[in-house]
Amino acid sequence: MSVPDLLEQAVEPTEYAGRLRRVRAALAERGFGALVVSDPANLFYLTGYDAWSFYTPQCLVVPTDGEPHLFARAMDAAGASYTCNLRDDQIHGYPEDLVHRPDVHPYDWIAGMAGDLIPAGVDVAVEADAHYFSARGYLALGNGLPGHRLVDSTELVNWIRLVKSPHELRQLRIAGAIAENAMRIALDQLQPGKRQCDLVAEILAAQATGTPEHGGDYPAIVPMLPTGDAAGTPHLTWTDRPFVSGEATTIELAGVFGRYHAPLARTVMLGDPPQRLRETAKIVAEGMRATLSTIRAGVTGSVVHSAFNDVIAAHGLVKDSRIGYSIGIGYPPDWGERTVSLRPGETTVLTAGMAFHVILGMWMDGWGYELSEPVVVTEDGVARLTGLPHELTIRR
Amino acid sequence: MSVPDLLEQAVEPTEYAGRLRRVRAALAERGFGALVVSDPANLFYLTGYDAWSFYTPQCLVVPTDGEPHLFARAMDAAGASYTCNLRDDQIHGYPEDLVHRPDVHPYDWIAGMAGDLIPAGVDVAVEADAHYFSARGYLALGNGLPGHRLVDSTELVNWIRLVKSPHELRQLRIAGAIAENAMRIALDQLQPGKRQCDLVAEILAAQATGTPEHGGDYPAIVPMLPTGDAAGTPHLTWTDRPFVSGEATTIELAGVFGRYHAPLARTVMLGDPPQRLRETAKIVAEGMRATLSTIRAGVTGSVVHSAFNDVIAAHGLVKDSRIGYSIGIGYPPDWGERTVSLRPGETTVLTAGMAFHVILGMWMDGWGYELSEPVVVTEDGVARLTGLPHELTIRR
Numbered sequence: 001m002s003v004p005d006l007l008e009q010a011v012e013p014t015e016y017a018g019r020l021r022r023v024r025a026a027l028a029e030r031g032f033g034a035l036v037v038s039d040p041a042n043l044f045y046l047t048g049y050d051a052w053s054f055y056t057p058q059c060l061v062v063p064t065d066g067e068p069h070l071f072a073r074a075m076d077a078a079g080a081s082y083t084c085n086l087r088d089d090q091i092h093g094y095p096e097d098l099v100h101r102p103d104v105h106p107y108d109w110i111a112g113m114a115g116d117l118i119p120a121g122v123d124v125a126v127e128a129d130a131h132y133f134s135a136r137g138y139l140a141l142g143n144g145l146p147g148h149r150l151v152d153s154t155e156l157v158n159w160i161r162l163v164k165s166p167h168e169l170r171q172l173r174i175a176g177a178i179a180e181n182a183m184r185i186a187l188d189q190l191q192p193g194k195r196q197c198d199l200v201a202e203i204l205a206a207q208a209t210g211t212p213e214h215g216g217d218y219p220a221i222v223p224m225l226p227t228g229d230a231a232g233t234p235h236l237t238w239t240d241r242p243f244v245s246g247e248a249t250t251i252e253l254a255g256v257f258g259r260y261h262a263p264l265a266r267t268v269m270l271g272d273p274p275q276r277l278r279e280t281a282k283i284v285a286e287g288m289r290a291t292l293s294t295i296r297a298g299v300t301g302s303v304v305h306s307a308f309n310d311v312i313a314a315h316g317l318v319k320d321s322r323i324g325y326s327i328g329i330g331y332p333p334d335w336g337e338r339t340v341s342l343r344p345g346e347t348t349v350l351t352a353g354m355a356f357h358v359i360l361g362m363w364m365d366g367w368g369y370e371l372s373e374p375v376v377v378t379e380d381g382v383a384r385l386t387g388l389p390h391e392l393t394i395r396r
Numbered sequence: 397m398s399v400p401d402l403l404e405q406a407v408e409p410t411e412y413a414g415r416l417r418r419v420r421a422a423l424a425e426r427g428f429g430a431l432v433v434s435d436p437a438n439l440f441y442l443t444g445y446d447a448w449s450f451y452t453p454q455c456l457v458v459p460t461d462g463e464p465h466l467f468a469r470a471m472d473a474a475g476a477s478y479t480c481n482l483r484d485d486q487i488h489g490y491p492e493d494l495v496h497r498p499d500v501h502p503y504d505w506i507a508g509m510a511g512d513l514i515p516a517g518v519d520v521a522v523e524a525d526a527h528y529f530s531a532r533g534y535l536a537l538g539n540g541l542p543g544h545r546l547v548d549s550t551e552l553v554n555w556i557r558l559v560k561s562p563h564e565l566r567q568l569r570i571a572g573a574i575a576e577n578a579m580r581i582a583l584d585q586l587q588p589g590k591r592q593c594d595l596v597a598e599i600l601a602a603q604a605t606g607t608p609e610h611g612g613d614y615p616a617i618v619p620m621l622p623t624g625d626a627a628g629t630p631h632l633t634w635t636d637r638p639f640v641s642g643e644a645t646t647i648e649l650a651g652v653f654g655r656y657h658a659p660l661a662r663t664v665m666l667g668d669p670p671q672r673l674r675e676t677a678k679i680v681a682e683g684m685r686a687t688l689s690t691i692r693a694g695v696t697g698s699v700v701h702s703a704f705n706d707v708i709a710a711h712g713l714v715k716d717s718r719i720g721y722s723i724g725i726g727y728p729p730d731w732g733e734r735t736v737s738l739r740p741g742e743t744t745v746l747t748a749g750m751a752f753h754v755i756l757g758m759w760m761d762g763w764g765y766e767l768s769e770p771v772v773v774t775e776d777g778v779a780r781l782t783g784l785p786h787e788l789t790i791r792r
Contacts, residue, residue: 130530215635237446
């Protein structure tokens with residue numbers, strides 16, 4: 001039994017083969033002889049491997065000509081075939097006594113094994129900015145492959161993930177349904193006197209429960225809900241302080257199915273909103289309409305950003321940060337794909353099947369407003385993944 | 397209002413000062429002129445900084461002689477004073493347009509600023525194996541500090557965190573109470589026909605709710621509950637498959653309070669346990685008694701491991717992996733401190749105030765058994781952080 005089966009993921013073998021083919025073609029085009037994949041989202045994309053094992057070194061070595069091989073801690077390698085599509089002889093477990101040692105490192109061992117898979121003298125691409133490929137791992141790999149030059153893949157696999165297959169779009173739509181459920185509960189249950197942690201308990205439960213047909217998976221980021229004057233800063237997690245009337249709370253969460261993420265943000269006001277918040281909500285809703293009506297195959301990320309920026313600038317508002325980023329498979333600590341951003345200077349042309357989290361976060365001095373929508377680019381426009389109104393929720 | 401206040405954490409300024417003093421003394425002893433701290437747990441330990449912002453580069457630069465300075469993405473730097481104990485002029489936000497770019501990196505900017513804080517020519521220690529300090533960040537920092545040599549701190553701050561203060565022990569005891577609550581719910585509510593994700597929903601809710609006095613914080617690792625033949629592998633997360641009679645499930649979770657983790661593992665059998673599982677549970681319980689009666693100030697981690705190993709060896713069982721590791725502050729993806737392990741060759745002598753997760757995981761071919769206990773070392777023994785019996789739970 002495999003996770004594709006368990007999660008109703010049903011990635012076809014031909015789809016995996018196509019992904020690997022595209023990666024190899026990109027490697028060949030850049031003159032690389034192999035790629036060392038350590039980003040868990042990229043591992044999942046290429047093999048289906050899915051476990052909370054990324055806190056010790058693990059990687060997939062993909063020779064440009066040759067089969068991929070997975071390297072993981074022995075206890076994880078033993079169970080890797082539960083989820084990944086590799087044969088047992090393509091899975092290698094490094095010894096337990098290499099874990100958390102000052103004198104030896106798992107990448108010493110991995111380099112020794114990988115050397116046999118990689119043709120002599122070729123350049124080896126690594127995911128130099130991935131979250132779970134440490135500086136020490138990089139240095140150990142380089143030392144262990146003295147005949148090779150390590151080069152930065154510059155998110156090669158992440159870019160290949162950008163356009164989603166029909167299977168992936170289905171996963172995203174289910175994730176959207178889960179996100180909508182969880183946000184509806186958050187908006188309904190946020191009440192004065194309730195502790196923040198108790199609302200989060202309801203959100204987390206809704207994220208895991210998912211729908212009757214499709215159980216939820218864990219999100220790459222926990223629910224964030226900065227409240228009151230803390231709402232002016234985006235990434236604070238919850239406390240056990242109760243919600244109080246007169247305060248606004250920005251809520252950002254994701255629905256997740258089979259590792260695919262549909263993130264969603266809304267803002268709740270307990271009591272009468274201040275005029276500035278009411279006005280900002282109106283302007284941002286107008287900005288969202290302009291943004292969504294601009295997204296379509298053929299426009300650049302920069303053009304999408306301008307559509308939003310023109311609206312808020314006309315009202316005298318300024319937003320320094322990007323208004324969106326590409327989404328899909330996610331693992332902690334991030335559900336973004338680290339490729340296309342919707343911001344000035346983004347020259348990537350959108351094509352049908354790309355997915356974005358359009359997030360319009362206005363983080364002011366001492367207050368804030370957030371409104372977001374996960375979307376899929378279509379030939380002639382955009383498809384939303386959730387159906388909640390684009391407005392400030394007011395609870396009196 | 398600060399998070400120490402919000403979370404009733406109340407770390408005294410003198411305690412922070414003592415932590416920083418110990419770090420500086422260790423730097424001076426090793427001849428380092430500065431330390432670049434990027435592990436979120438170490439940032440929290442030294443400054444109280446706490447936000448889900450570690451998915452973009454951030455660090456604390458600690459000159460051996462001089463004040464520490466925090467560097468983070470502009471939107472996070474703006475809100476950093478909500479949680480950290482630094483003055484505004486010690487907090488620096490890098491521009492948004494450095495995020496996720498192929499041509500420039502936040503550490504280019506950080507190096508430029510940090511150069512002014514670090515005396516000319518000194519060696520700069522970095523956390524080379526920390527989870528959120530990428531190879532690319534390391535290379536950018538090195539390029540931007542051409543007059544300095546970057547050296548591995550080898551978990552310098554992690555080792556200073558090893559012995560807990562009375563404040564930290566209080567946090568751990570609260571975390572233990574939360575872990576016990578969550579596990580009791582898991583053991584009570586695991587039933588045939590219930591989907592795994594729906595049990596996880598109840599566990600997650602219990603972790604966040606905490607106790608009436610103390611709300612729970614998010615765990616560094618989501619609940620793991622491999623079931624049936626998958627219980628032979630430790631790090632699988634949940635699916636939406638229902639539990640069925642005749643299968644055992646191993647459950648590993650943590651209670652968390654103010655970032656301090658008390659992890660806990662148990663095993664549940666639905667229906668009559670096979671003889672091998674029943675026997676293994678008995679042997680492991682005996683091994684746990686031997687382990688806990690060995691832990692005390694003055695013994696080494698290796699001696700503790702032997703006490704367990706002697707028991708299981710007498711019954712013909714073998715366990716390759718360590719039986720425990722140091723715990724305290726945790727951030728995704730790991731709640732271990734990456735310092736002392738309870739395993740052969742561990743020469744660190746235990747002292748009062750150290751905390752460990754003793755985890756006796758027996759991962760067999762196609763089945764498994766887990767029993768664990770978070771503990772604090774005392775002068776003459778050990779204090780458990782939870783109170784559940786050390787036995788296999790059988791639900792008929």
